[in-house]
Amino acid sequence: MQRKALGKMGKLAENLTAGSLIMEAFLRLLKEKPFTDITVHEIAGKAGISRSVFYLHFEDKDDVFQKVSGEIIGEFLQLFDSYLEVEERGRAGQTGGVLQAAGKICHHIRDYHFFYQEGFRDLSFITGWAEHIFSRLQRIYNDQAKGIFVAYGLVGCMNRWISEGAKGSPKERARQFVEVFSFLLDVGKEKGNLGSTVTY
Numbered sequence: 635m636q637r638k639a640l641g642k643m644g645k646l647a648e649n650l651t652a653g654s655l656i657m658e659a660f661l662r663l664l665k666e667k668p669f670t671d672i673t674v675h676e677i678a679g680k681a682g683i684s685r686s687v688f689y690l691h692f693e694d695k696d697d698v699f700q701k702v703s704g705e706i707i708g709e710f711l712q713l714f715d716s717y718l719e720v721e722e723r724g725r726a727g728q729t730g731g732v733l734q735a736a737g738k739i740c741h742h743i744r745d746y747h748f749f750y751q752e753g754f755r756d757l758s759f760i761t762g763w764a765e766h767i768f769s770r771l772q773r774i775y776n777d778q779a780k781g782i783f784v785a786y787g788l789v790g791c792m793n794r795w796i797s798e799g800a801k802g803s804p805k806e807r808a809r810q811f812v813e814v815f816s817f818l819l820d821v822g823k824e825k826g827n828l829g830s831t832v833t834y
Contacts, residue, residue: 740804747800
């Protein structure tokens, strides 16, 4: 499935494949019910394919979740990379763009809160997501402990929002995201040159 296909529920990528149809159908079902209540029969029916075609592309519904997870987390990480670039420019004295970049992250999380809510039932999902974030923070932190603190702190804040049903506007959450991230960056201020000069 093309990466943009998962960015808009109901819109498929230009080059449709059975695999992309299955993942789109799975996401629609996940929006309606918990993962444990979804069956391969339902996924195939929603995708308009047979069970035999399903098994040509995926081993089971867990396999579908893993593939969908790779797409959605990949999209999040692209947005997070963009945010870090803008935030780093802000700390270097270049103004603007931080709130907009954070807003894109918050829109993404709100659009897929049902997916993240399911993922947070699994500790390995939480640690995997945090480790992806940590790997991106390596360019900011020389101290591994600080990087881990920030990564898990951000995941914890996002988990709280998701567990509440992703209520509130993405703009409001984006401002909170920027404030939290800036606060976490400033934790390492005394032992490094990590001061944050965020400009909205």
